[in-house]
Every structure is written in structure tokens, then in C-alpha cells.
Amino acid sequence: MNLKKKIVIASLTLLVVGGGTAGIVAVSLQQDAPAQQAERKVKQVAEERDKTKRQKVTEKEERKVKDVLGNIIQQQDKKSERLATVLDPSQGNRATVVNARDVALKAIAVLPDKAKPVIILPTPADKETPVIVIPSKNDKPIISPEVTLPVIPEKPVIPPVVPPKEENTDDENEETPVNPKPEPVNTAPQIVAENQQIHVGDRFNAYQYASATDAEDGDLSGAIEVIQNNVNPDREGTYHVTYKVTDSKGAFATVTITVYVMNDAPVIYAADLQLSIGEVFDPMKGVTATDTEDGDVTSRVVVTENTVDTERPGTYRVTYMVQDSHGKAGEPVTIQVNVINDLPILNATDLTLTQGDVFDPLQGVTATDKQDGELTSKIEVIANNVDTNVPGRYEVTYRVTDAHGGFTEKTIAVTVKGLNESPQIQLDVEVITVQVGEAPDWLAYATASDAEDGDITALIQVDASAVDLESPGDYMVVYQVTDSEGVTTSKHVPVKVLANDVE
Structure with a gap:
């Protein structure tokens, strides 16, 4: 090598x-x-x-x-x-x-x-x-028949030491940004719903009691789901409704409210009564009942107690009860019924007599009773000290009793007057002198009095129709007064009308 x-x-x-x-x-x-x-x-x-x-x-x-x-x-x-x-x-x-x-x-x-x-x-x-x-360029490869790795590409691509990035399989030509912007944090939506109270029989729509908003999506009320609802609006009780809403990113919120289905008890209206002995008693007369849900339920009122005896005076009880169409009972109502014996009525008024008049104490006096009717014949004079020969004030007392022992007493006053004396007219002058064209005050010259009535000056009447105030001469004016007994007194007074040039 x-x-x-x-x-x-x-x-x-x-x-x-x-x-x-x-x-x-x-x-x-x-x-x-x-x-x-x-x-x-x-x-x-x-x-x-x-x-x-x-x-x-x-x-x-x-x-x-x-x-x-x-x-x-x-x-x-x-x-x-x-x-x-x-x-x-x-x-x-x-x-x-x-x-x-x-x-x-x-x-x-x-x-x-x-x-x-x-x-x-x-x-x-x-x-x-x-x-x-x-292997290097000049070395022969070491051959191992057991395991062989795949051949590396001719021009291998060595990835830089950077955090791995997700491949974009949707667009092969899209370039992955070096510093991608982080996605904003999605805020979960919010549901606004409050506990509700309805009455039995009301229509219940769970969706009308909730709304929803989302920071990113806005109003999501239309996306609300009711995932639980056991409300029975026809039966009183406590129920629950659970709402759920999900935003466009999949975040969701849930809220549960309580729904109270109320059934108001019916109410009875009845008042205490007073009856007369023998009067017919109808325990339902004047009794009514109402209910929030059913309205007028008077026909459902029942009498659970009635001790009234209209033949005997006394205090009795009547108890009422009512239930609505859902079986809920109202508070029982008990009234008192007083059965009474109405007392007879005496009709007698004060009297004025003249000395020497004949007095009958029962004349003009009557009596009636609600149960017994006419009781005039039952009137008694229990006191009478009237002496018509002597002028003065006296009293007479009457009593009448009905068939049930009820009685009424009444006292009247009887006045005996002496023989009536005529009223008297007094004048300040014997002859009234006036000037031609003058308008005299005729009442300024006279007063009147009566032994029985006292001062009756205000009752004086003047007749001056015979006097000619435009012509000089002698005339006569008439004064007249009548007392309470109808006795009249008249007086003629001379009037002299003088010419203006006469002194």
C-alpha cells in the first residue's frame, strides 16, 4: 500500500x-x-x-x-x-x-x-x-460476506449540526426557513352561562341560556354543543345542563349550570264571615284561588272542615285546601264564621207638645226584626214621665224583644210647651220721614221678639208698596213677623215724604 x-x-x-x-x-x-x-x-x-x-x-x-x-x-x-x-x-x-x-x-x-x-x-x-x-483511496476494501451496508451516495450530503426540522411533504420546492417564527399560543374559548329558574310548564331551550367567545375565532355561540341536559320542565326539581364549545384549533371549554324547575303553590283567598241566625250559609261564596302556573284554580278548592250551625249563635270554623294540576298543595286557609242573632230595631223620635195636648207614647213608634219581622206589637214603654199640663222636657223609654231573646231599648225626649204668645214688633219712631228720591232702609227702624222663639228680628217683612218716594205726601208702611208656631203680628207705621225745598 x-x-x-x-x-x-x-x-x-x-x-x-x-x-x-x-x-x-x-x-x-x-x-x-x-x-x-x-x-x-x-x-x-x-x-x-x-x-x-x-x-x-x-x-x-x-x-x-x-x-x-x-x-x-x-x-x-x-x-x-x-x-x-x-x-x-x-x-x-x-x-x-x-x-x-x-x-x-x-x-x-x-x-x-x-x-x-x-x-x-x-x-x-x-x-x-x-x-x-x-477504506482509503489506495486500500483494498475488506470484504465480509456476513453484513454489508448500502453504498453511500456519490456526493454525500452531510447535514449541519442544527436541530432537526420537519420535512414538508406537501410542497417539494418549499424552502424551510432558517429561523421559523413560533406559532402563537392558542387561547381556549370561554362559555358564559348562568344558573336558571323556570316554572313548571315553561318551554325550555338550553341553547338560549349560553354564549361563547374565543380570542382567536370571535363569537362561537353558534358552535356550542349541549352534551348533557336532564331538564324536565313539566316536573319540579333541580336539573343540570352541560355545554361544550371547541375552537378552530381544537381547544375546548365546558360549563355546567343548574336549572331549577319551580312549581309555585296555589293561594286561597277567603275572609271571615258573620251570619244571622237562620241565614243560608254557602261555604264557597266569596272564596277564590289562583296559581302561578295554572291561573284560576277556584274550582279545585275543597272544604276540609265546616262546623257552622246557622240555627245557633256562636263562632264556627271553615277550612279550605287546594292543589294545582301538578299535585302541589297550597297552604290551608281557615276562616271564622260568627252566627249572630240580629237585634230588633225600634223606630221612635223626639216629640214637642203644647201645654194641654193629649200624649200617646206608642203613637208613631214601630219595631222590626231581621229574623222575626214585624215586632211593633211587642214594644213596651218602660219609662214615661211626660206631663202635658206643665211645660217642660220629659223622656219616654221603649223596649222590644225578639223570639231569640234579643232586645233593643230606646229613649226619646218629649218637650211640652206652654200656650203660644204672639210675637212683638218694636219701632224706634212713630212716623218715618224721608226726602223725595231718598231710598230708606226700612228694617233699620224695627226689631221683633217672641216669648217662645226669642229674637226674631230677622223674620220681619216690610211692605212699602204704598209709599211713593218721588212724590211728597203721607203714606203707610206695614211691618209683619211670624213665630215658630205660626202666629203672625203686623204693625202699620206712617211715612211722610217731604219735598226737597221744604225745611
């Missing part, structure tokens, strides 16, 4: 975090500086990759390159340090420790322009890893 120097790698140990991998690698190196050749080779490969990065590399070829060379470079950046024992034939068996990266660079530096087969030798009995042989 035309080799000036041959280095045999007797052992290569790669320390990997979480587990170890070992292998025996034999390489042939040329005399010139391996590190420089390797770096030039890497640059050359990188330039080749830049020129052909828009060309589609088949998935099979990409996997071959990564299996053979890519892992050697990528692993040295991820792991701590790799150790290799390099044996130099010129130095005998003396071992030299080098960095794993240098070993890889040396291996890359001697890669031929056209890759030759890479053969895996059978694993020695005392080794766990197969032997990989990479």
Missing part, C-alpha cells in the same frame, strides 16, 4: 448520557495534516449542500447519510467527551489518547471523491459493537 503512515485505531469508546456505545474502527490516513483536510472537506460539503438545498433528497438517501456520517458529528456536540485509543505502527503498541472530534475529522478528511462500500466486520466474541471499516 502507498502509505507513508498508517494509524490503526485499536479502540474507540463513545460515552453517551444515559447509556454507552462502543466500537472498533479502522481507518487509513494520508500523511498531510488530518485536521486541515477535514475542515476543508467539511466546507466543501457545506458548499455542495448550499448549491443543492432546493433539490429533494429522498427519504431513503437522507437516512443512509445520517446513519453513516451525521451521527458522528452530531453526537460529539451533545455528549461530554469521547475517548479513543489510537495506535501508531511506528511507535509499537504505545497508545495515544485523542479527542473524539479529531478522530471524526480525520475520518472525514480521507473520504474519497467517490465513496466506496463501507463494510461492517463481524463483531468479535468479546465485543458488543460491530467493526466498521472505511
Whole structure:
């Protein structure tokens, strides 16, 4: 072999975090500086990759390159340090420790322009890893019939040490950006729904009680799903409804609300009553009942207790109960019924008599009773001190009793007046003198009084129709007054009308 120097790698140990991998690698190196050749080779490969990065590399070829060379470079950046024992034939068996990266660079530096087969030798009995042989340009390949790796592409593409990127199988010509922008974080949608209260018999639509919004998609109310709903609007109880909404990115939210189906109890309206003895009693008269859901339920009212006896005075009880169409009962209502004996009514008024009149205390007095009817004949005079011969004020007391023992008493006043005296008219002058054309105040000259009625001046009437105030002469004016008994007194008074030139 035309080799000036041959280095045999007797052992290569790669320390990997979480587990170890070992292998025996034999390489042939040329005399010139391996590190420089390797770096030039890497640059050359990188330039080749830049020129052909828009060309589609088949998935099979990409996997071959990564299996053979890519892992050697990528692993040295991820792991701590790799150790290799390099044996130099010129130095005998003396071992030299080098960095794993240098070993890889040396291996890359001697890669031929056209890759030759890479053969895996059978694993020695005392080794766990197969032997990989990479031939040089002048070496003959080591042939092992047991295992042969596929041929490396003529111009292998060595991937740079960068994080792996997902392949775009939709567009073969699409270029993967070097620094792709991270996708924004998707915010989960929100459902707005509150607990509800409805009445039995109401229509229930679960969707009308919820809405949904999403930071990215906006209003998602139309996308709400009801994934649970056990509401029975025809039966009182507590139920639940669960909503779910999913946005365009697959994020979802769920909310559960409680629905209370209420059945209001019916209400009875009834008031205490008072009845008269013998009166017909209808316990349902004036009683009503209403219900929130059913409306008027008066026809459903039932009497559960009735102790009324209208033939005997007393206080009795009547109890009512009602249920709605759903079987819910309202609070029972109990009223009191008072059965009474109405007292008779006495009709008697105060009287005024004239001295010497005849007085009948029962004249004009009557009595009636609600149950017994006419009771005038039952009236009694239990007190009477009237003396019509002596003017004065007296009293008469009456009593009437009905068939049930109820009675009424009433007292009236009786006034006895003496014989009536005529009223009197008094004048300030005997002759009234006025001037022609003058309008005199005729009442200014007279007053009137009565023994029984007192001052009755206001009752005086003046008749001056015979007086001609435009013509001088003698005339007569008439004054007249009547008392409360109808007795009238008149008085004529002379009037002298003087001419204006007469003194």
C-alpha cells in the first residue's frame, strides 16, 4: 500500500448520557495534516449542500447519510467527551489518547471523491459493537460476506449540526426557513352561562341560556354543543345542563349550570264571615284561588272542615285546601264564621207638645226584626214621665224583644210647651220721614221678639208698596213677623215724604 503512515485505531469508546456505545474502527490516513483536510472537506460539503438545498433528497438517501456520517458529528456536540485509543505502527503498541472530534475529522478528511462500500466486520466474541471499516483511496476494501451496508451516495450530503426540522411533504420546492417564527399560543374559548329558574310548564331551550367567545375565532355561540341536559320542565326539581364549545384549533371549554324547575303553590283567598241566625250559609261564596302556573284554580278548592250551625249563635270554623294540576298543595286557609242573632230595631223620635195636648207614647213608634219581622206589637214603654199640663222636657223609654231573646231599648225626649204668645214688633219712631228720591232702609227702624222663639228680628217683612218716594205726601208702611208656631203680628207705621225745598 502507498502509505507513508498508517494509524490503526485499536479502540474507540463513545460515552453517551444515559447509556454507552462502543466500537472498533479502522481507518487509513494520508500523511498531510488530518485536521486541515477535514475542515476543508467539511466546507466543501457545506458548499455542495448550499448549491443543492432546493433539490429533494429522498427519504431513503437522507437516512443512509445520517446513519453513516451525521451521527458522528452530531453526537460529539451533545455528549461530554469521547475517548479513543489510537495506535501508531511506528511507535509499537504505545497508545495515544485523542479527542473524539479529531478522530471524526480525520475520518472525514480521507473520504474519497467517490465513496466506496463501507463494510461492517463481524463483531468479535468479546465485543458488543460491530467493526466498521472505511477504506482509503489506495486500500483494498475488506470484504465480509456476513453484513454489508448500502453504498453511500456519490456526493454525500452531510447535514449541519442544527436541530432537526420537519420535512414538508406537501410542497417539494418549499424552502424551510432558517429561523421559523413560533406559532402563537392558542387561547381556549370561554362559555358564559348562568344558573336558571323556570316554572313548571315553561318551554325550555338550553341553547338560549349560553354564549361563547374565543380570542382567536370571535363569537362561537353558534358552535356550542349541549352534551348533557336532564331538564324536565313539566316536573319540579333541580336539573343540570352541560355545554361544550371547541375552537378552530381544537381547544375546548365546558360549563355546567343548574336549572331549577319551580312549581309555585296555589293561594286561597277567603275572609271571615258573620251570619244571622237562620241565614243560608254557602261555604264557597266569596272564596277564590289562583296559581302561578295554572291561573284560576277556584274550582279545585275543597272544604276540609265546616262546623257552622246557622240555627245557633256562636263562632264556627271553615277550612279550605287546594292543589294545582301538578299535585302541589297550597297552604290551608281557615276562616271564622260568627252566627249572630240580629237585634230588633225600634223606630221612635223626639216629640214637642203644647201645654194641654193629649200624649200617646206608642203613637208613631214601630219595631222590626231581621229574623222575626214585624215586632211593633211587642214594644213596651218602660219609662214615661211626660206631663202635658206643665211645660217642660220629659223622656219616654221603649223596649222590644225578639223570639231569640234579643232586645233593643230606646229613649226619646218629649218637650211640652206652654200656650203660644204672639210675637212683638218694636219701632224706634212713630212716623218715618224721608226726602223725595231718598231710598230708606226700612228694617233699620224695627226689631221683633217672641216669648217662645226669642229674637226674631230677622223674620220681619216690610211692605212699602204704598209709599211713593218721588212724590211728597203721607203714606203707610206695614211691618209683619211670624213665630215658630205660626202666629203672625203686623204693625202699620206712617211715612211722610217731604219735598226737597221744604225745611
